[in-house]
Amino acid sequence: MASGTSMICSLCGERAILSQRYSGLHLCREHFIQDFERRVAETLQKRNMVREGDCIAVAVSGGKDSTALLFSLSRVLVEIDVELVAVTIDxxxxxxRDDTIVAAKAIAEQLSLEHHIVSFREEYGLDLDEMVSGKRVAPCTYCGVFRKSALNRAAKRLGADKVATGHNLDDEAQTVMMNYLKGDIERLLRFRPWRAQKGLVPRIKPLQEIPEKEIALYCMVNDVFVQSRECPYANLSLRADVRDMLSGLEREAPGTKLSAVQGFEKIVAMAQGxxxxxxxxxxxxxxxxxxxELCKACELLGSLRSGSNQ
Ligand code: SF4
Ligand SMILES: [Zn+2]
Ligand SMILES: [Zn+2]
Known part of the structure; x- marks a missing residue:
């Protein structure tokens, strides 16, 4: 972010609001928004994420990432025949979650988009709190499995062609690093979606090359309401430690997160086949x-019912 008041935009000479250390550019509000939306458009194009006529179910939690995702997609795709539908998983x-749902509703309404809320309780009969209460389990593991499944089910009911999520560069770098740390490379490569699978709505991550900090700034400069409350379970995961480690490295060597993700993409390309x-x-x-025989969600539900993970 900008420090001091003297920094000027590298492109127009206006006052800069962001110093992109990894690109060496200083950007004013207008050029930052342009740069952000250009990168979203490039990611969509580079990875063939969207086709004319697509209906895209956009996962909107009400946090900054998904708010920026919905807002930027509605601008970047404005001239393309694409339908956006907001889906919130409760x-x-x-x-x-109650507060973030209010925020999700607000952004969908501001953009005049259809909005659907799908709850774990309706889909699986239990809230996340009930699933993990009194058990020695990582809440994020349960949350991740059921959220993925609920989103896929909702997207199919809505007839969506894609599911878009707000994963940003920081999330992607953490995932890559966590899989390295767990030695899970083979699994990661096997599940790389090289082709469409029956019953699975393809997932796209248009913000995957944008740092988290810039996403917060994008929401701020566009004046979109963002609920900044953090999930009470967020610090109970390996991800939290990896996040802190990567942020420390990024401070020392700007560009580390991007090279972690791009390096992994090279491995994927080499391993393809x-x-x-x-x-x-x-x-x-x-x-x-x-x-x-059973999907991960049904497997976990089974173990919850039998009490085998107390
Ligand atoms: S931090 Fe909270 S919302 Fe996110 S995966 Fe974990 S339990 Fe779910
Ligand atoms: Zn400028
Ligand atoms: Zn199942």
């Missing part, structure tokens, strides 16, 4: 795509 996290993508089957209980 995991059932007391003291957190060495690991065949598995064909997914349909879960015997709920019909969602899965690798084994």
């Amino acid at each position: 995991e059932g996290i007391a003291g957190y 060495s690991y065949s993508q598995m064909d997914l089957a349909a879960c015997q209980r709920c019909g969602e795509p899965c690798v084994k």
